[in-house]
Amino acid sequence: MTGSLPRRVLSYLGLAVVAGYCLAPFYWMAVSAFRRPQDQFDNSIVPARWSWENFHAVFSGDNGFGRALLNSLVVAGCTTVLTLLIGTFTAYALARLDFRFKNAVLGLIVATTMFPGISQLVPLLKLFTDIEWINTYQAMVLPSLGFALPLSVWLLTAFFRQLPYELEQAAMVDGCTRGQAFRKIIIPLAAPGVFTTAILTFIAAWNEFLIALSMVNKKEMQTATVAISKFTGVSGFDQPFGTQMAAGVIVTVPLIAVVLVFQRRIVAGLTAGGVK
Amino acid sequence: MRRIPPIGAPRNTGPLVTGPLVTGTVVCAALALSLSACGGDDGGGSKGGAGTASLTGRGPITFVTGKDRSGYLQKQLDGWNADHPQEKVRVIELPDEPNDQRQQMIQNATTRSDAYTVLNLDVVWTAEFAANRWLTPLPKDKIDLAKMLPATVTTGQYRGNLYAVPSTSDAGMLYYRKDLLAKAGISAPPKTYAEMWADCDKVKKLPQGKGVDCFFTEVNKTESVTISAVEAIGSAGGSIVGPDGKPTLNTPQAKQGLEFLVNAKKDGRMPKEAVTLDTEGGRRYFQSGKLLFQRQWPYQYALADKDDGSSKVAGEFAVAQLPGPNGPGVANLGGHNLAISAFAKNKATALDFIRYLTGEQSQRANLLATSQAPTLASLYDDPEMTKRFPYLPVLKQAITNARPRPVAVKYGDVTAAIQGDVYDAVTGKKTVDQALTDLQGKLGPLTAQ
C-alpha cells in the first residue's frame, strides 16, 4: 500500500481514533492507580501528586501477588497450549476431512457455550472434590480448556477453510503426507489467525475467576484474579479502588507487552516460511 | 515451598508449529503434576461426616474469613500456633465481597467438604446456615457469653440454640458537623427528625451552610437499603418481621418509618444523587463537607478524621445516637460471628480457637489494631480505649438498643424483597401504602414455615 499523503494522514488519524477509544478508559485506570490513596477520588486529568503507593500495596507482604501472577501464567499458558493443540487437530478434521455428522459435531461444540458458566460450577466442584483435585492446577486448566475450546475450534476451522485446498493438494502431489502438508503449508499461512486465537484463549484463561476461586483454597495456588478479589480497604466498607486499579494495570500491561513483542516475530517468521 | 522452574506457559504461547506444542503439553502436564504433589497433601477436599453436637477431635484446623485488614490476624494465629504445635490453624482467605464469601462457604457445605473448620459469618447468615445443618451447635456453658453485649449474642442463636460466637459488632450512628451546628447556635445534636430538620434549616441560612445537604442514609438498592428500612421502621416503634416470625408491615409504625425515608428523599433533605451513593459514596460525600447529618457505620470515624487532605471535615464532626420520630431512634446491628462447620474435623480444637479469638485479650488487641467494634462490654468502658476511640460510648448504646435485621432462613429472598419495594417507594415508583402492602404479601410466604 503506497498511498498518497492525504490518505496516509487519514489512516494515521484513524489509528489515533482507535487507540484513543481503546486507551482512554485505560488511561483513567492507570492515572487512578498512580494517585495517592488520599487523592483517590480526584477528577484531575493528571494526578496532583504521583505515587507508587497503590502498586506497593498490591505486592504488600501477605497478598502473595507475585506467586498469584505465576500461577495465572501457568494456568493460562497450559490452557493456551493445550487448546491450540487439541483445537488445531479438531479444526483440521472439520475443515479438511469428509465424514458424516460434521454439522452435528460443529453444532454440539458450539452448544456447549450456551449454558451460563455458573451452572457448571457446583457439579464440577463435587467432581473435583471426589477425585481430590482441589488445590491443583489441573482443576483450573481443565475447565478453562473446556470454556476455550469451542471458540478456538470454530475460529481455526473458519481460518483453515479460508485457505484454498489446492495448496495442500499441490504439496501432497509433491510427496508430502497429509500431516506434513498441513504443518508446512496451512499453519504458516493461517498464522495470523492461529496467533489471534492463542491471544484470545490466553486472555480468557488469564481472566477466569469463578472456577479458580472455587477450586482452590490455598493461597499458594490462587491466581491473580482471585488474589485481586481479596484486596481490602482498611475496614469492611471502604473499597481499595486504587489498589484494584493498580493490580489491573499490573495484570494487563505485561500481557500487552508480550503480544507486542511476539506478534512481529512469530507472525512475520511463520508467514515468511510459508508460501509467498 | 518448591521453586517453580521458569518453564512452560510464556514460552509456549507463541510457537505454533506442532513440535513445540507437544513439548509444551508435556511440560504443562509435568508441571501440573509436580506442583499438585506439593500442594494437595493437606488441602482438604475429602468428605467429612455430617456434624453432630459432640465437639471432639484435636488437630490442625482452618479459619475461613474475608481477608484480614490490619495484618494483625496472622500475629494472633502465630500466637496460637506457637502454643498449640499439634493444633495449628491455617487461614483460608475469601474474597472481600460478602456475597462471594457466603457463596464459597455454601459451596463448601453442599459438597460436605471438611476443608473449612471455623467460619467467620456475617450476623445475618446464622439462621440460614444453622437451619441447613451446616453448623455445629455450640455448648453455651463453655463460652463466656455473659460478658458480651446481649444484642450481639442474639445474632449467634437460632431457635434458642447457640451456633456462633460474636467476635465483632457494628451499629449505625449519626455523624454530624459540630462546627456548623455551633455556628448556628445549636449546642446538642438532634434527638428527633423534627429537630434534625430544624437544625438543618438554621445551618442552611449560614454562609457556610450553602450547598450543604441535610441528611443521608443509604437508599441504593443493596443490603444498605434494608438496613435503612430496619432503622427507620424500628425508630418509629415498628418492625419488618415480628417476634413471631410474621411480617408486620401493615402497621402504622411501619408506614411512619418508611414515610421518613420517602419524604427525606422527596423533600430534598437528601442529596439528589442519594440513590446512587453506596457506603463509600456516602463517606466521600460527608468528607467533602457537603453533608450536615449522616447515618453511617463507625469505620468512618477514623477515616474522616484523617488530616492528610483526604477529608475536609477532620476534627469538625462528632457522633450521636440516630434520631427517631419521637425521640432517639434505633440502629441496626452488623458484625461477624465465629462458627464451626458441621463437616469439619477437630471440633474440640475449633472451639478452643473460637474462645481464644473472642477472649478479652484478643478482642482488645483486635480493637487497637483494626478499630472493629468488639463484642465484650468491658472494652467499651475501658478508659484507654475510649481515649483512643472517642465514639465507643455512643456505639455501645447504639449496639445495646440495636435491632437485628429479620431473622430468616431464606434471608437472601427476604432482603431482596425488602430492597425492591423500599427502593421503589423511595424513588417514587410506588406509593408508601402500595410498597408496604406488596412487601407484606411477599414476605408472608418467605417467612412462613
Add this chain to the structure above:
Amino acid sequence: MTTTYDGTPSAADTAAADGARPRRRDVQGTKRLAALLLSPTLLVLALVIGYPVLAGFRESLYARGEGLDANGFVVQGERFVGLDNYTAIFHGDRGDAFWNAFGNTTFFTVTTVVLETVIGVAMALIMQQAFRGRGFVRASILVPWAIPTAISGLLWRWIFQADGAANAVLRHQVLWTADGFQAKMAVVIAEVWKTSPFIGLLVLAGLQMIPRDVYEAARVDGAGPVQQFWRITLPLVKPALLVAVLFRMLDVLRMFDLPAVLIGVNQKSVETLTMIAWFEASNLRYGSAAAYATILFLYIALIAYLFVKLLGADIIGEARQHTKRPRRNRPVKGKRKKVTA
C-alpha cells in the same frame, strides 16, 4: 464387512493390488482419522460441560429444601417435581421478572452486538490500512479485552459515579448507576468498549490472511475501494467475522459479571437471565436455577440456529457440501487423497 480387512497390517500392500478396495479403505481411514482428531475436544467438553449440564438438567426436575421441620431445620432430601420448576418461571411476579430479564438480555444482545460489529470492523479496516504503528495499535486494542471484567466493571462504575469522570466530561449530572434506562446505557457503553476489540482482532486476522494478489487483480479490473470492500474483503473475511459475531452473541446472551459489578444485582433495568439463575442458585434453589439455565440455553440455541441458517452458509454450508457431495463436487480431490493416503 470391511472390519476384517481394515485391522490387518498388510492392508496397504493388498490395497495396491485390488482396485475396488482402496477407496473403501480411504473412507474408513478418513473416518478413523476424523474420530481420532475430534475425540480429545469432545472428551474435554463432555467432562467439563456435558456432565455438569446433565447433572443440572436432572436437578431442574427436583426440588429440595422445602419447608422447615418442627425444630427449625430445613427438611432434607429432594422431591421429584417434574416440570414444576419450569412452569413456575412463567407465573405471577416471577413471570414478570422473567420477561423483564428476557427483554433486557435481548436488548443488550441486539444493541451491543450491532455496535461491536460496526466498531470492530471499522477498527480492523483502519489497522489494515496503516503500515507503521500498526503493531502498537493492534496491541493497544487488546487492552479493553485484556482487563479482567471484574476490574473493568469497577473502573466503569467509578467513571459513571455521580461525581465521576463521565459526568465531568459531559458537564451534566446523570445518575448512571441508579436503576433505570441510563443504567442500561452504562452497561452497553462499557460492554461495547470491552468487546469490540474482540471482533476487531478477528476480522484483522482474517484480513491479513487475504492474499495481496487478489486485490491487485481487482485493481487491475478497475474496482474502487468501496467495491473492493464489498466484493473481496467482506466475502473473504466473512467466515471469521461470522464466527466472531456468533460467539459474541452467545457471550452477551449469558452476560452476568459486567452488569452485576457495574450496576448491581437485583436491579430491574439491567437484570439478565443469567443474573436470575445466579440469584436462584445463591438462594439454594438449584433446581429452579437449572431450569432458568435450560430455558436460557433453548433461547440461545434458537438464536444461534437462526443466525447460522440466515447468515452462516460459509460456516456450516460448506461442511454440508463436503459431506454430502464430496465425489460429485470434487472428483479431483477424491483421487488425490487416494494417492497420498
